[in-house]
Amino acid sequence: MTDKKLIGVDLGGTTIKFAILTEKGEIQQKWSIETNILSDGQLIIPDIIDSINHHLDMYGMSADQFDGIGLGSPGTIDHEKGTIKGAYNLNWTNEVYPVRDIEKGTGLPVTIENDANVAALGERWQGAGNNAKDVVFVTLGTGVGGGIIANGQLLQGANGAAGEIGHVTVDPNGFMCTCGKRGCLETIASATGIVRVARDRASEYAGDSELKAMLDDGQDISAKDVFDLAKKDDDLALIVADYVCDSLGFVLGNIANTLNPKYVVIGGGVSAAGEFLLNKVDKAMRKNEFATIKDSTELRLASLGNGAGVIGAASLIKVG
Structure with missing residues (x-):
């Protein structure tokens, strides 16, 4: 050294x-x-x-x-x-x-x-990845990105596109993605995707909800607004948050089944929703994992920020 x-x-x-x-x-x-x-x-x-x-x-x-x-x-x-x-x-x-x-x-x-x-x-070396050999990182920002470290090596892929977690298909008949196909995780779990889901669900929602009122009033909303209201038990916001977290947990559970990482780390601006987000995603992730993965893979929030x-x-x- x-x-x-x-x-x-x-x-x-x-x-x-x-x-x-x-x-x-x-x-x-x-x-x-x-x-x-x-x-x-x-x-x-x-x-x-x-x-x-x-x-x-x-x-x-x-x-x-x-x-x-x-x-x-x-x-x-x-x-x-x-x-x-x-x-x-x-x-x-x-x-x-x-x-x-x-x-x-x-x-x-x-x-x-x-x-x-x-x-x-960075998260693997000095953050929530705890310098483990096998870490999956997903970042939830304007889009959804990712990185995969397997046996201590970053996976790059044949054309440098390994780890594009945002383009895993959740719903083949879902929202159109900027990549040209439908139902990518990015269309649901990114900051812009969460707002899109909220607008879509609001159009069919007839109950009492502050989020519904904001959207009907023509206000601009953010992913943070959705999760802040969900934490206050706003019914529509909870419907949106549950769908987003279920979708993310579905994808991460299947990635964990494929790679068996020690840690799956969630970062990016949306991860500021904290333990509320983590707990919902963890529940959905575990539902989609088989027993060995449940016992050996842990979901964590990123710790290094910017x-x-x-x-x-x-x-x-x-x-x-």
Whole structure:
């Protein structure tokens, strides 16, 4: 073990988060900059290079004190070429070359990975995954993402798309998904999906409900509103929450049956519903598991919050 440090970069559509970590995963410095997606996102990689170089200079550090840079990004990753394409929220419609360009600009080796996968690595290394060899991570945000670590290795798949838990089909005749097929988990359990379910169920609901009144009044609602009202026993909100959690538990139970992970970890903004969400999903998950899985796989809430991305990105240098 050397005493060299790691740099983790979590590239998002709004902000780019950076951290300097020890090889044990302890964050020593962190900062962030705004993501400039103008000009087809052509300024993003130069901004990353400039920010890293500026901060190393500011902290009186040099490249030879680091093992490398790990970068988590949206989009499809080509690990062999070191490229990213299809990161539409960054305006990267064409292929970009972050490994080549950041290595040239900083003098440090760079490893890249999908953002959901680096969040999974972060939770596994320093969070709720407890550094277990087998961990499944699902993130419930604007969409539903995921990452799978099996026998200590991140599963990438033949085309880099392993762990796309959001596109497991729950209802073949369900809502249309942005991916082009119907009934994906993402159409139900994402933040936007929960609102969609609420509007759909409200159209058929005739009882007394604050959520129903809000929707009938034309108010904008959020997934947080749905779960906050469900916690207060609002009837319609409970119907929505139960359907969302049953659907998520169905998918996670079957993934657990397939992979037998030590931990299944739920993160993302929707996970802020906390133990209320966890308990409902756990009940549904157990209903769909066979006995051996029930005895050996545990459902947990993520514990690192926004820090999972930079920590997981830095861990790419350890395993990359």
